[in-house]
Amino acid sequence: MTWLFCDRIATKIDKNNGISMITHNFNTLDLLTSPVWIVSPFEEQLIYANSAAKLLMQDLTFSQLRTGPYSVSSQKELPKYLSDLQNQHDIIEILTVQRKEEETALSCRLVLRKLTETEPVIIFEGIEAPATLGLKASRSANYQRKKQGFYARFFLTNSAPMLLIDPSRDGQIVDANLAALNF
Numbered sequence: 001m002t003w004l005f006c007d008r009i010a011t012k013i014d015k016n017n018g019i020s021m022i023t024h025n026f027n028t029l030d031l032l033t034s035p036v037w038i039v040s041p042f043e044e045q046l047i048y049a050n051s052a053a054k055l056l057m058q059d060l061t062f063s064q065l066r067t068g069p070y071s072v073s074s075q076k077e078l079p080k081y082l083s084d085l086q087n088q089h090d091i092i093e094i095l096t097v098q099r100k101e102e103e104t105a106l107s108c109r110l111v112l113r114k115l116t117e118t119e120p121v122i123i124f125e126g127i128e129a130p131a132t133l134g135l136k137a138s139r140s141a142n143y144q145r146k147k148q149g150f151y152a153r154f155f156l157t158n159s160a161p162m163l164l165i166d167p168s169r170d171g172q173i174v175d176a177n178l179a180a181l182n183f
Contacts, residue, residue, distance in 0.1 A: 026050070035097075035106070035126035037062060040119070041078040047121060056097035056106065056126070068096020070105035078122055085112035085122065093124065 026048045029036050035053035039046055039062060046062040057065065066073060072094040075081050081091055091110040096103050108124040115121050155162060161180035163173050 034128060035108075035124075037065075037108075037124040039078065039122045039124060041082060041122050042119070044078050053126070056099065058098045060098065065095040065097060066093070068103060070094060070096040070103060081110060081122065082112065082120065085110060092127075095124070095126075 026038070029048070029050040032050055033052055035056050036048075036050045037046060037053050038048040044063065049057060049062075060068075065071065074091070074093075084091060093108050093110060095106050095108055097106045098104075107127045109127055111123045111125065112120050113123055155164075155175065155177040158177060159179055162177045163180055164175035166172050166174045
């Protein structure tokens with residue numbers, strides 16, 4: 001079986017039966033800013049990639065995206081995902097894509113859909129990570145134990161070694177109690 005693409009319409013061609021069952025227009029997927037790949041699970045062949053996905057692929061094949069240096073998948077063969085996808089389990093794969101002429105990782109959510117009554121397809125939907133994934137500590141004011149009554153009592157009355165660390169200063173220790181100094 002092979003796929004024929006003509007003006008963003010996919011047609012499945014079966015060698016034994018000629019042109020068969022499926023013609024779909026995927027133009028609307030080009031409106032999305034997130035990358036989307038539609039893949040035949042049994043042939044592991046790319047059926048369609050929207051414009052955002054093509055930018056990330058450049059000259060790479062879909063197989064190369066799945067096996068690149070940053071790629072991670074729980075199953076090497078796509079048909080092994082089918083039962084989990086039919087049971088609507090969440091499956092994430094990490095593909096190696098090209099951004100600004102550098103290889104980088106892209107997480108993709110996998111979804112099972114049927115374009116025909118007989119053969120399902122797996123949709124790889126790229127998940128763009130936000131620019132900041134965690135909390136960023138802001139620079140704290142200069143710490144002074146005398147002006148900070150709570151910290152002074154806390155540090156002076158506790159016999160356990162304690163350090164006060166400022167994450168905005170790359171983990172610099174800004175205060176230590178006597179137990180920590182004697183440790």
